[in-house]
Amino acid sequence: MRRTVLPYLLCLFCLPVHADSQALRQLHELDSHSRLLCASAMLYFDPRERDPDPRLLTAVFHHLNTLETDALQLGQPAELMQPLLVMQDLFRELDGLPRSQRQRYPQLVVRLLEQRRQLGEAVAREVGRMGAPAQAFGEQSRDLAGLLLDHQLHHYPLPQREGWLLADEQRMALEGDIERRFDRLLAEQPAQAAALGKIRGSYRFVQRQLRQGSAEGGGAEFYLSRAVLDLDELALAAEQGAR
Numbered sequence: 001m002r003r004t005v006l007p008y009l010l011c012l013f014c015l016p017v018h019a020d021s022q023a024l025r026q027l028h029e030l031d032s033h034s035r036l037l038c039a040s041a042m043l044y045f046d047p048r049e050r051d052p053d054p055r056l057l058t059a060v061f062h063h064l065n066t067l068e069t070d071a072l073q074l075g076q077p078a079e080l081m082q083p084l085l086v087m088q089d090l091f092r093e094l095d096g097l098p099r100s101q102r103q104r105y106p107q108l109v110v111r112l113l114e115q116r117r118q119l120g121e122a123v124a125r126e127v128g129r130m131g132a133p134a135q136a137f138g139e140q141s142r143d144l145a146g147l148l149l150d151h152q153l154h155h156y157p158l159p160q161r162e163g164w165l166l167a168d169e170q171r172m173a174l175e176g177d178i179e180r181r182f183d184r185l186l187a188e189q190p191a192q193a194a195a196l197g198k199i200r201g202s203y204r205f206v207q208r209q210l211r212q213g214s215a216e217g218g219g220a221e222f223y224l225s226r227a228v229l230d231l232d233e234l235a236l237a238a239e240q241g242a243r
Contacts, residue, residue, distance in 0.1 A: 037116070077126070113164060
């Protein structure tokens with residue numbers, strides 16, 4: 001009897017740990033994909049563009065779907081759902097505007113950014129309440145998405161953009177955190193060394209271009225968004241491997 005009951009009890013003790021790990025991963029995804037959503041939206045809903053790349057609109061839809069799925073699996077807490085629902089409404093309004101009214105894009109993008117900030121703050125509070133140890137994959141995704149968002153903010157015709165931009169010292173600190181976290185991930189996840197090396201190489205390629213001011217917004221969006229998506233997959237694989 002003891003041999004039968006003991007493994008069952010051990011599984012019961014493990015369930016909250018796995019649940020917390022999944023919830024933490026999904027919270028990080030909410031933060032990072034909301035940043036990617038805004039970055040892609042600024043590229044597609046640019047009043048200076050008459051014929052934007054439709055793949056950017058597909059990217060916005062993907063990030064919205066990811067946010068919806070994560071919020072649903074987290075139980076749709078009101079603190080997260082309120083800004084997310086407003087973001088969905090703002091996207092529908094942006095997408096429904098004819099190009100002849102594209103001069104309205106920036107004011108709607110500002111409202112989108114405001115709701116994204118509220119969502120990010122709600123995520124941070126929820127992560128703090130969980131008291132769980134940091135997830136390096138999720139933090140890396142968040143910071144890479146944050147760099148991309150800051151890059152798009154520099155190039156988008158946003159009114160009073162200074163209030164949204166990272167200060168130079170903040171950006172340098174963020175880049176330092178990203179490099180140190182890549183070192184940590186490589187040390188902690190040797191089985192994922194090849195995938196992590198590829199992601200780091202893509203990041204460094206874009207980083208050099210961004211510093212030189214020569215990277216086009218679409219190129220940065222492609223490489224950094226891909227890096228975030230790849231890190232999400234590695235985070236899920238690590239979570240499943242720990243079960």
